[in-house]
Amino acid sequence: MSKETQQPDSKLQEVLEKYDNESRFRTFSSKPITLIVSALAITLSLYHLYTSYFGTPVTLIHRSLHVAVVLGLIFLLYPASRKLRRDKLHWYDAVLALMAFSTTIYIMFEHTAIYMRGGMPNQWDLLFGGILVVLVLEGARRVTGWALPVLAATFLLYGLFGRQFSGIFRHRGYLWEDIVNFMYVTTEGVYGTAIGVSATYIFLFILFGAFLAKSGMGQLFNDLALAIAGQSRGGPAKVAVISSGFLGSINGAAVANVVTTGSFTIPLMKRVGYNREFAGAVEASASVGGQILPPIMGAAAFIMAEVLGVPYRDIAIAALLPALLFYLGVIVQIHLRATKDGLQGISRENLPRVMEVLKERGHLLIPLFFLIFMLFFTGKTIIYSAFLTILVTVAVAMLRQTTRLGLKDILEALENGARSVVPVAIACACVGLIVGVATLTGFGLKLANGIVLLGGESLFLTLVFTMIACIVLGMGLPSIPTYIITATMAAPALVAIGIEPLVAHLFVFYFGIFANITPPVALASFAAAGISGGDQMKTGFMSMKLSIAGFIVPYIFVYNSSLLLINTTLLEGLMVTATSIVGVVMLGTAAEGYFLTRINTLLRVVLFGGALLFMNPNILQDILGFSIVLLTIFIQWRKARREGGINQPTLNRSKEAVAEA
Template identity: 75%
Template sequence: MTSSNNASEKKHVNESQDDQEQQSVLEKYDNESRFRVFDNQKIAWMVSLIAVGLSLYHLYTSYFGTPVTLQHRSLHVAVILMLVFLLYPALKKSRRNILQWYDAVFALMALSTTVYVFVEYEGIIQRGGIPNNYDLLFGGLLVLLVLEAARRVTGWGLPLLASLFLVYGLFGREIGGIFRHRGYEWDEIVGYMYQTTEGVYSTAIGVSATYIFLFILFGAFLQKSGMGQFFNDLALAIAGQTRGGPAKVSVIASGFLGSINGAAVANVVTTGSFTIPLMKKIGYKKDFAGAVEASASVGGQILPPIMGAAAFIMAEILGMPYSEIALAALLPALLFYLGVITQIHLRASKEGLKGISKENLPAIKQVMAERGHLLIPLMFLMYMLFFSGRTIIFSALLTIIVTVIVAMIRKTTRMSFRDIVEALENGARTAVGVAVACAAVGLIVGIASLTGFGLSLANGIITLGGESLLLTLMFTMVACIVLGMGLPSIPTYIITSTMAAPALIELGIEALVAHLFVFYFGIFANITPPVALASFAAAGISGGNQMRTGFVSMKLAVAGFIVPYLFVYNDSLLLTNTTFTEGVLVVTTSVIGVMMLGVAAEGFLMTKMPAVLRIVLAGGAIMLMTPNLFYDAAALLIISVCLGIQWILARRVGLNYLKAV
């Protein structure tokens, strides 16, 4: 009995240490995780109550409807800001077990901004954007609080960018060239940011206060039900025994979780703490193991059905049905993951790596019997989104309820009242980072709208590209990666869709295609050095070199960097405006092309591939992914020749080996 108790205690100690290590890595690369843990239980209860109350408010309004737009968004922002100042200390070195008096003051000041909107709503509307002194006071206060909150949660990058835009709004008349504008006074800017739905309370916050919050809350309930463990076990059961199995497990598990939670760094730490040690154990090198987890986690945000909630924002901005966007994004996302898995398999073949022995893996039947019912909420969500005809918000609400009910089926997944309360709290805490970033993005988008900066930037990109579509795409790609460095994926998309997508639309590219293009490259900023936070976090777990892990991540994601160019030139890859026969042909050629691109990137097939042959094969692969019958025929010929030469080389290597033996 004593030995059993000792074993149990040892297990809990190990789990606690693992959690601490995960949290340490997460805090190093993800500012959103550096929150306070209070010694004072009364303060802890108060913060929990505010978080739970915010979640309940959003659940309530998703069914019964929201107050008028300005009031609803102002309440969302104010409570989010309160949570920021209560949860996040001003400095990294600040004590995180106590609440500083000035942070309590900041929290109350944040609350006052929405109280004023509710009390003075009729006056604000009647003044028609012409602020009085009180409007300027509370509006200016809101702008400053948003900048400070963004600094605490996301780091310096976003608030500095927002501050530069505010300065640009004030002094744009002093700038020469295409970006010059008439300049605006401070009261005009504050009124625009606070009294309208074009600034802080713009579409970005509107989406945060509806779709994003509810789907983050849905993810929190799934996590409480044990969905993360289920995905890991299912991935192990499916792919663990195959060649290089742990790496394929990482891809499957991270893809599913990344689509739901939309947080690349958090996904890397959560899933990577389990998969990266397994990859290293069977022989994958540190940098490669970290890169697999980073690229798979980032890719989840382009994977339907949820795409980290980005699909819903895109639907809102473009005024398109969600189902069309999800369908368009499906094939490119699957091609991305096929490219990653191809390179993983080839690397395992090249280095003679095996999978995990069958006796150390869970059986699929056992996994499905214990937790398979957790797939029901996901299937229900897809039904609601694609076939029910109900709103996205109502679909999310019902899916959360279904998740709680379905989890009750088995004891291992059943949620207690405390679990439900914790899920409500965790959902609000997780939503803080995205909501604050959306509020700060509102300042940027507001100034861009007020001054016409977005159109000027689009014209500038087109001018630099010399009206060449390829050059314009390349400049747009660079702009998206730079804008996306160090930012959450959703604010990144909102910024790039405002700043960069118009350049492509000006050249005649369809809006959906342009938005998917900028979304992809904004996302891939997370694995693109020099600021590749997802890759850096993975390197922190694997013990590898950060920059090398970043570059290997880019190589694994090579299909993701090429496919957006291809669907710009021919949107058949998005399966839009195509017949069934054309769709089958596009899927077939794209699959073969991505696999051959993976071969060229890894430089191995049966034996090591010469550099020249890799380059030629890569060219043929790209041609094959371009939906054009002439290109397809030429590409198949090129690929056939390359594979024939490679087969001959492999045969010679085998014969030489036999002679040597």
């Protein structure tokens, strides 16, 4: 890639900080403070590695220690305001960090007495519990922005003043002492399931991702994607889909993924002829889609397994086909847009060879295969499997000089892993406040009843209202807390009308994730627009168009759970796969309005309707759907012949320009 196509580091950092609060951390001018922060982060990583193998202490102590260190890192790393200097530590942030540690120190010394009191808090419980609640809200504000802490504060107020409400959302109301006690000395509030998952699965898999990144996995994905798809029509866009999908599945951070991979792929897409909005939308869609792609799904698969009490393997298998259909829908539109506009790929001489890439870095795929083997075939726990996979990653990286990790690299990976966990962990702690109030007041069940009431006896309307609720709840939030919130608030509505829990949870997870590309708060799309120079809202709506399969597929697997390969025979699985593939291709074709030549509006509507016929497949609907496909092919073939053949490229790029890209 030429220097002209590269985004300056300062510009990328500016974009990242604008749309991703997590990146606005301090870089200290003081070496001692830098060493203290590094030592704290490395110690946290080593502690979690130790407990993953030898076992954790008492649950309340383990989770409180996790939260305390995370809060300490937040107040050391993140300033209270954007306007404050980032090269020095303010005295009050050091005090807040010490206060965070005091909350877990108290639990360490008093946990036996806390259990003996059996829900009857003393003044010290309430003091440290109040400190924890305030620190969690402030920590979440600094790292994730205002959306999540404001939502949590609203729920706390609801817990206090719910008796003032009328209708189904009225409850008896709780005293501040009751709420603080519930949040602090039980495993239902701040130290609930969300932070429990953060202190186990999430930490280890983010740490795994940090070691992969340090060994050069990102470069491997980019090079492989270039080698596989770079030469095809509109190749750079397909490269973006492949590389961003894989990386997004591992790191689970859509905005950060957009900036890191988009700095490479977006300029390439623009160079070969894609407009700014389309280039940004491709990167945003692919990055967000990575979070629904097994095996890791940005760690959501492990949380879902924990919440539902089902094996991880069942989650991964169920999520695989819908995720692949989502990416198929994106690829179809990319290819049709490139064909319609006559865009070319990158010349072969400027691309790496697959075998050369595999020879240089292919061994880095071994840890991924090892992880899949451990999770699917050994029966070992997820935590133990993650621990061994991290060790295997370090060992495999040693096989070649270019990927070998020295002591400094290992320490940096340990530090980077802990720092990457901070945003997810504080979001989980803040979500604990929301889920705690919802549990205490029964709000989740009441919201579910409200959704069911709005939907009436219509399954479709209930799904639509649930989708809207999930998108609203997911706006501006990271993927992990988004799933936890939607699983608590929205999924029960679907379970209440008879939908299987796994199907319901995947449905709400999809739409909570897609809030990142749904205007008006589409952070992933806005970040991509910041790199491409395109219009933010246009990029957001283009992202939705590219992701149309992702908005339709959840409806398909609700109406026909065979798409999730649940309780289905091989023949049924093959049939639903085939019809779904045809339906997704039809969706992409209708959205792009091109096949052999441009498709008129009426036929696009018919084609879109034909794709929807596959939502609830049966023989008659399948026959009608395939008839529409054949009719479309015939009409477009005749039209192309009348126009003198299939449209020729309307936009030519010289070999030199493509080579420069």
